[in-house]
Amino acid sequence: MKNQLCIPSVGLGFWKIPNASTAELSVQAAKLGYRHFDCASDYGNEPEVGQGIEKILQDGLCRREELWVTSKLWNTFHRKEHVRLACERSLKDLRLDYLDLYLIHFPIALAYVPFEHRYPAGWYFDPESAPPKMIPDPVSIGETWEAMERLVEAGLVRNIGVSNFGVSLIRDLLSYARIRPGVLQVESHPYLTQTKLLRYCQQEQIAFTAFSPLGAPSYVSLGMAKASESVLEQPDVQKIAQQVGRTPAQVVLRWGIQRGTSVIPKTQTVQRLGENLRLHDFELTEQQMATIGQFDRGQRFNDPGAFCEQAFGCYYPIYE
Ligand SMILES: NC(=O)c1ccc[n+]([C@@H]2O[C@H](COP(=O)([O-])OP(=O)(O)OC[C@H]3O[C@@H](n4cnc5c(N)ncnc54)[C@H](OP(=O)(O)O)[C@@H]3O)[C@@H](O)[C@H]2O)c1
Numbered sequence: 284m285k286n287q288l289c290i291p292s293v294g295l296g297f298w299k300i301p302n303a304s305t306a307e308l309s310v311q312a313a314k315l316g317y318r319h320f321d322c323a324s325d326y327g328n329e330p331e332v333g334q335g336i337e338k339i340l341q342d343g344l345c346r347r348e349e350l351w352v353t354s355k356l357w358n359t360f361h362r363k364e365h366v367r368l369a370c371e372r373s374l375k376d377l378r379l380d381y382l383d384l385y386l387i388h389f390p391i392a393l394a395y396v397p398f399e400h401r402y403p404a405g406w407y408f409d410p411e412s413a414p415p416k417m418i419p420d421p422v423s424i425g426e427t428w429e430a431m432e433r434l435v436e437a438g439l440v441r442n443i444g445v446s447n448f449g450v451s452l453i454r455d456l457l458s459y460a461r462i463r464p465g466v467l468q469v470e471s472h473p474y475l476t477q478t479k480l481l482r483y484c485q486q487e488q489i490a491f492t493a494f495s496p497l498g499a500p501s502y503v504s505l506g507m508a509k510a511s512e513s514v515l516e517q518p519d520v521q522k523i524a525q526q527v528g529r530t531p532a533q534v535v536l537r538w539g540i541q542r543g544t545s546v547i548p549k550t551q552t553v554q555r556l557g558e559n560l561r562l563h564d565f566e567l568t569e570q571q572m573a574t575i576g577q578f579d580r581g582q583r584f585n586d587p588g589a590f591c592e593q594a595f596g597c598y599y600p601i602y603e
Pocket residue numbers: 295296297298299321322388446447468469493494495496497498500501515530532533547548549550551552555558559585
């Protein structure tokens with residue numbers, strides 16, 4: 284990152300990890316060498332990640348300063364008076380006194396939902412209303428960013444950044460930011476290489492983290508992708524996996540780090556924790572990198588412009 288800090292290139296993503304296994308999985312991950320946890324209030328499991336982190340530190344598996352913990356500001360907390368409340372809640376749940384990184388989760392501001400009504404609030408304003416609706420709130424990114432900057436000044440977070448932003452929004456943000464975004468986190472995998480966005484971030488020295496780095500598998504259980512669509516099933520990926528003596532998942536994740544992004548694969552399968560982390564003792568050739576890059580077809584699985592309308596009755600495109 285521009286400020287000379289280093290974000291570990293492989294992290295564990297916590298979206299959809301069941302609450303009951305989250306604490307133990309965090310500890311197992313730390314034992315295997317994970318030093319980067321990608322969390323968010325929206326994932327609904329920060330209290331359990333916090334239990335895991337407490338045990339990791341108590342057992343001396345690593346020191347706090349060796350651990351990189353990211354959390355994300357949810358859409359219902361974009362107003363300046365709510366940003367610090369949301370951050371403090373994540374800190375309390377994670378049992379930390381600072382975050383390494385706090386991201387604006389989406390460039391989508393929704394009507395405020397107080398903690399006592401529902402937490403995490405999710406996308407609906409009121410799930411009991413008929414029909415339940417997502418209610419956008421006209422808050423500028425500038426207002427939210429200024430409140431994010433105050434979190435750094437207050438020592439609650441070390442770095443701030445953005446997620447699901449494109450070049451135009453970042454360019455605008457950089458025109459007024461007193462504290463620059465250190466990280467952009469976006470969906471990226473061989474079907475969505477985001478080559479121009481990555482190049483722009485490299486030019487601006489904004490670290491790039493790829494979410495859903497394995498592509499389709501995360502979206503199969505949500506009915507948003509078919510298992511057969513997985514890049515891990517592509518014969519060319521399987522052939523490269525055979526050539527390097529690794530699994531298809533390791534090949535795809537290695538491609539991610541070798542092109543200069545960090546990756547945050549999620550797994551709740553203990554055997555896969557080690558598999559997804561062991562990426563630094565082999566390399567892909569230029570030819571193998573190019574072969575995987577050729578799968579790009581601009582396919583986005585996580586698109587509010589599609590799922591908000593289907594699931595929450597609100598057409599809300601952000602990338603167009
Ligand atoms: N900023 C954002 O808006 C945003 C959006 C989405 C995700 N994220 C972050 O990015 C993280 C990762 O993204 P993701 O969870 O969507 O997708 P992902 O990590 O690309 O894929 C997870 C899926 O792949 C499977 N898997 C994991 N390792 C595997 C392996 N070695 N071989 C075969 N299958 C494997 C998992 O199954 P098992 O669990 O059963 O092993 C799960 O179904 C999230 O957890 C979250 O932290 C951020």
